[in-house]
Amino acid sequence: MDPVLHVSFFANAMGTEPVRDWLRGLSAADKKAIGEDVKTVQFGWPLGMPLVRSLGDGLWEVRITLDNRIARVIFALEGSTMVLLHGFIKKQQATPKTDLEAAKERLKQLKRR
Numbered sequence: 001m002d003p004v005l006h007v008s009f010f011a012n013a014m015g016t017e018p019v020r021d022w023l024r025g026l027s028a029a030d031k032k033a034i035g036e037d038v039k040t041v042q043f044g045w046p047l048g049m050p051l052v053r054s055l056g057d058g059l060w061e062v063r064i065t066l067d068n069r070i071a072r073v074i075f076a077l078e079g080s081t082m083v084l085l086h087g088f089i090k091k092q093q094a095t096p097k098t099d100l101e102a103a104k105e106r107l108k109q110l111k112r113r
Contacts (some may be wrong), residue, residue, distance in 0.1 A: 004045040005082040007038060010106050018106070019073065019084040030066050034087070037064045038073060042082060055095070059085070059103055074103040076110065083110060 009017040023031055041047055041062055053061050055074065064071040070090040075082050086103040088096075 001043065003042045005042045005077070005080055007042050007082045007084065010083050010085045010110060012106070012109065018102075019087045022087045030071070033066055034062075034064050034071055034073065037062050038082075038084070045082070055100065055103075057104065058107060059100075061095070072099070074099070076107050078110065085110070 009020045011017050023034065026034070037051060041052055046052075049063075051063055053063060055061055058076050060075050060077070062073040062075065064073065066089075072088055072090050072095065073084055074086040075084050077083070085106040086099060088099045090096075
């Protein structure tokens with residue numbers, strides 16, 4: 001079965017990939033869980049709750065449950081590519097404004113190219 005979406009990491013003007021860098025700091029088990037959920041979206045798109053939720057303005061989040069915490073990967077679609085813009089460990093009920101703003105800024109950079 002072929003994936004519905006391709007997956008790519010957002011890279012800023014300096015070539016840094018923030019989501020890839022964030023993933024490097026996580027445990028192997030956390031990386032595996034995040035990778036599995038991203039792959040589920042990649043092969044099953046379009047998906048909704050509980051795994052995927054629209055954040056509006058072209059942003060979506062993959063909602064990942066880890067052992068004792070919650071992670072989020074915010075992405076945007078560019079054609080048939082899922083561009084991973086921002087990832088974080090969630091510590092409160094609402095998505096923190098700083099995390100949402102980081103994803104929105106990266107989406108703007110992506111659209112300017």
